[in-house]
Amino acid sequence: NAGVTQTPKFRVLKTGQSMTLLCAQDMNHEYMYWYRQDPGMGLRLIHYSVGEGTTAKGEVPDGYNVSRLKKQNFLLGLESAAPSQTSVYFCASRPGGRTEAFFGQGTRLTVV
């Protein structure tokens, strides 16, 4: 049981490049979330999903897109990366009817 796995763990992008972060969970959880963590800002919700095929905007969605075509995967895309998107990104999931969220190990993204 791997839990929540984020790919990649580290990435350096040039301004304007695109990339996709993958979050995979093997616990059959309904809810999945993408957060970004910046110094002094805590974790801020980017987008989330309450089930396969559904997504919704969180607190800081601009510049990001998401998809959840399969229940176990939640993808976060950056179409044109900007230095302001330099951050540590966390994915989390939780089962419906339960409150405990399970987190991935984070992805450190640097945009130069």
Next chain:
Amino acid sequence: AQTVTQSQPEMSVQEAETVTLSCTYDTSENNYYLFWYKQPPSRQMILVIRQEAYKQQNATENRFSVNFQKAAKSFSLKISDSQLGDTAMYFCAFMSLTGANSKLTFGKGITLSVRP
């Protein structure tokens, strides 16, 4: 919308002593959960303790306990007998149980250093 406020950016405590981390929140909901998460230098997010709003009794997990004051919307974490391994960032978090789109909202966190 709910907000979570952690006003202390940093704290320090001597090993074996007790420290209290503060958190306040704002919500119009009546049914919700509150959490404290620990993030050590490894970056892993670890659930420390959880409190259900409808329970008056404060949650306790070994050396960790909370002081939940619902009317004041206050949720502090007390760490007793502090250990070097408690050095980490601690986040207070809120989750409403109303509706299907319940989200986990975090405070800005506090960096706790335990001195040997």
